[in-house]
Amino acid sequence: MLFIKYFTLALITSFLGSVPFGTVNLSVVDTTIKESFKAGMFIAIAASLVEIVFSLFAVQFGMRITDYIEKNQYIKLSTILVFISLGLIFFFRKQREPNTDKPKKKQLNFLKGLFLATINPQVLPYWILIITYLQTTYMLDLNIYERTQYVVIFLFGVWLGKILALYMYGKLSIIIQKKAVRISKLMNKIIGCILFFIGIFQLVKLLVT
Numbered sequence: 001m002l003f004i005k006y007f008t009l010a011l012i013t014s015f016l017g018s019v020p021f022g023t024v025n026l027s028v029v030d031t032t033i034k035e036s037f038k039a040g041m042f043i044a045i046a047a048s049l050v051e052i053v054f055s056l057f058a059v060q061f062g063m064r065i066t067d068y069i070e071k072n073q074y075i076k077l078s079t080i081l082v083f084i085s086l087g088l089i090f091f092f093r094k095q096r097e098p099n100t101d102k103p104k105k106k107q108l109n110f111l112k113g114l115f116l117a118t119i120n121p122q123v124l125p126y127w128i129l130i131i132t133y134l135q136t137t138y139m140l141d142l143n144i145y146e147r148t149q150y151v152v153i154f155l156f157g158v159w160l161g162k163i164l165a166l167y168m169y170g171k172l173s174i175i176i177q178k179k180a181v182r183i184s185k186l187m188n189k190i191i192g193c194i195l196f197f198i199g200i201f202q203l204v205k206l207l208v209t
Helices: 001-019 023-034 037-071 073-092 102-119 121-138 148-179 183-208
Strands: none
Touching: 001 023, 001 037, 001 073, 001 121, 023 037, 023 102, 023 148, 037 102, 037 121, 073 183, 148 183
């Protein structure tokens, strides 16, 4: 029963944390519309692997990592510059004809998923908050040394929750593509604007605090 409990809590929290629009979600939608569902899933798989790493870090080093990032202004500035730069690149990128799903393209999509998931500033704080809450309310005990098997089950639930959320976005984007092909022309600008404003928001937050 404990295995089911750990798995279910991880699955639900991971899925809910992945549903709100973000860079990875939009990238899955964009790639699915412009290339294929399979290409979009390469991004999803890569992002879900990064989600495992972040949740594991939150279990083991959560508060120490947060304190380090909060005290290191260079990390914050680097993240801000990356988001603003990516936003501008996407916004001004010209619309291309759909590409066939070649092996090289698959590798690029996988690397793209890894990159976008890694620079997402919301993931680590989210997992620190969730895991801290679950442990302080005694719903979970994620001691990596004494309860390794439960940590593994929890991480598997995290991975599956992320995959399911991004799979849903991929399937929805196919429906959108069939009903409104013109929306694909707007995806670059939509993604660009979101990335740009995430960067600006982080900059304002950095200057205010």
